[in-house]
Amino acid sequence: xxxxxxxxxxxxxxxxxxxxxxxxxxxxxxxxxxxxxxxxxxxxxxxxxxxxxxxxxxxxxxxxxxxxxxxxxxxxxxxxxxxxxxxxxxxxxxxxxxxxxxxxxxxxxxxxxxxxxxxxxxxxxxxxxxxxxxxxxxxxxxxxxxxxxxxxxxxxxxxxxxxxxxxxxxxxxx
Numbered sequence: 001x002x003x004x005x006x007x008x009x010x011x012x013x014x015x016x017x018x019x020x021x022x023x024x025x026x027x028x029x030x031x032x033x034x035x036x037x038x039x040x041x042x043x044x045x046x047x048x049x050x051x052x053x054x055x056x057x058x059x060x061x062x063x064x065x066x067x068x069x070x071x072x073x074x075x076x077x078x079x080x081x082x083x084x085x086x087x088x089x090x091x092x093x094x095x096x097x098x099x100x101x102x103x104x105x106x107x108x109x110x111x112x113x114x115x116x117x118x119x120x121x122x123x124x125x126x127x128x129x130x131x132x133x134x135x136x137x138x139x140x141x142x143x144x145x146x147x148x149x150x151x152x153x154x155x156x157x158x159x160x161x162x163x164x165x166x167x168x169x170x171x172x173x174x
Contacts, residue, residue, distance in 0.1 A: 023055065024055040024174060025053070025055075026138070026140075026172055026173035026174060027053070028053060028140075028142075030167055030170060031046060031049075031167070032072060032166070032167055033166045036078070036161045036162065036164070037147075037163075038151065038161050038162045042076060042078060044076065044165075047071070047072030047079075049069045049070065049072065051067055053068075053171070065090055065100070066086070069085075070109075074163075079116075080108055082109060083106065084104055085106070086102055087102045087103060087104070088100045090132070096133050097132075098132050098133075099131050100129065100144065101127070101128065103125065104146060105124070107123060108122045108123070120153065121152045121153075124150050126163065127147050128144050140170065142167075146164065146165050148164050150162065
């Protein structure tokens with residue numbers, strides 16, 4: 001299942017490369033303010049994310065931006081690390097200012113302890129929405145909200161637990 005999802009995401013994202021002239025690569029990093037939504041009630045956690053991106057120009061106002069991010073998430077006493085792959089559609093509403101939305105898939109790579117590792121699912125799906133501003137020199141800033149779509153609880157307790165959080169960050173497109 002993981003291979004199929006990754007293959008579809010890669011074909012979708014990189015399929016634009018053959019048809020489009022403008023491709024920019026970049027790096028980004030920032031802070032995560034995350035918590036568990038759903039039935040859970042936990043204190044939030046501040047973490048970080050870091051990774052790379054490719055920006056495919058579809059038209060002057062529309063771009064597609066797949067990203068590959070290491071993301072430190074969870075709640076205060078439940079820290080989880082993910083490799084997150086968002087594929088954001090970006091619409092430029094004004095010169096340099098874009099609104100963004102798109103699906104995300106995340107793969108759990110670490111948990112704070114064995115119990116947390118065994119009681120949470122290894123794959124998470126989310127929807128990201130946000131905005132960004134890019135300067136002419138390639139420096140950019142963005143703000144995003146990630147709404148978890150998948151119940152990551154892998155126990156029989158009946159609780160619905162979803163990753164949610166805000167990201168604020170900066171990056172550079174080459």
